[in-house]
Amino acid sequence: MSNSTNSQPTTAEVAPTDEVQEIKLLTSTNDDHGGVIVEMDEPMDSTTFVSILRASISHWKKLGKKGIWIKLPIHLVNLVEALVKEGFWYHHAEPKYLMLVYWIPESANTIPANATHRVGIGAFVMNAKREVLVVQEKSGFFRGTGVWKFPTGVVDQGEDICAAAVREVKEETGVDSEFVEILAFRQSHMSFFEKSDLFFLCMLRPLSFDIQMQELEIEAAQWMPFEDFASQPFVEKHELWKYINEICLAKIDGHYSGFTPVPMSSDSREKKKFLYLNDRGLKRCNSL
């Protein structure tokens, strides 16, 4: 019998009468949950595809497979309709591919959900003169309002939150900085179509002070006395911003502990992972 668990093209032998006939199957690899993953690449007309797909599903069914994942690069868009007609549904998509999924057993499917959150950062960067690094943006909610705000940005897929904060400060203002801690975070919903959002308020220590503004997104950038920043009418009117100011003040005064990133050792195949924790709280306990 053929073997659908390696990454070579596979065939199944069927003997309808007295001669052995080879049927092409989709190349697949096993996942860790009793399913298989197919990464399509070669162009194929949809009629041929459907016949190979049906033979493959029948084959996987015999093997007791459950979830069938098919990753379809955008250049194979001609096969999407065929897959949906065969009972597949969308799982997730990125600009260059669409991931479809199918569940073989009669039982309820245990297909894991798609990514649900976008992650953003706001950077609290203060110099020795109690001046905070602030910007005005060229687009978005605050455009044209004159409101000065912390540099903010989106954490890229695969990027550590602490690295994203340092990167965004550099990109928007030219200022080098090192990550100190996460002071707080906010979760909100329906922020981008149906998706939720996690926004991390980060404290960074500046390592350089000259501002070189990024012209594309930033209208203006400066070091501003913290008190001037905090007394902006917009800031005073909004509960979230008032809290952020209080937290930053408590941090400056030395009474507030956020979460610091601690790198976890992991095997060499994996990217380093950070555990964010209250280091001060942990150390005080250890020293008892």
Place this chain on the structure above:
Amino acid sequence: MSNSTNSQPTTAEVAPTDEVQEIKLLTSTNDDHGGVIVEMDEPMDSTTFVSILRASISHWKKLGKKGIWIKLPIHLVNLVEALVKEGFWYHHAEPKYLMLVYWIPESANTIPANATHRVGIGAFVMNAKREVLVVQEKSGFFRGTGVWKFPTGVVDQGEDICAAAVREVKEETGVDSEFVEILAFRQSHMSFFEKSDLFFLCMLRPLSFDIQMQELEIEAAQWMPFEDFASQPFVEKHELWKYINEICLAKIDGHYSGFTPVPMSSDSREKKKFLYLNDRGLKRCNSL
């Protein structure tokens, strides 16, 4: 001229010679970033669709529109190929729809990225006898290993982290609990195809103590002396688990502060948002 900003079907008047001809356009709504969103629903053959699409894009171009979002329910899968051939690409997908996007201007596109993270919780629930609520799972990494672990689960789209922790404890063990705080969190990458993952270690206070196990996912559940839990060989061998134990111990001993959820007032249209912060650190400062 037609108005593409309302949600009624629209037409554009063109006068090629001396008579006015009405051309059907796609119904769209404006987004906040100079783009438009089209939510398709009515079945259409792809040839008709392409001609309406082209007229619409030409119309939006004249209006100076930038990003064009088309949300295609799965029953209109026959239109996916046409959209891609017209220059659209995938943005994201959910089981019942595919979102495609197109960028009209010559300039680089500022289409925001898709959701990048899945969010999970682990629940530290301890009773007055210093026993911790632990489970063995029927599937996943720890299946059959005999390892006892905290109840864990995935935060649903649109669900608050604090609500998800209470829900998962109830679902897996039948125990009612109230949320106390987030003790730490870990970010990891490539955890699910290319997606990243945020795992929040939550502390909850039990409100009931009888265990009613969920049979589908859970093999066993019990209240276990914390010391027995912490001394499991698997736990002692792994840096992350050792940290989690240390954090939980520091919390029990009263020296550790995590982040507590504070509800932010918002306008009535929106779901309540939580800001998670070190409440103890903030209060100490305020009382000075």
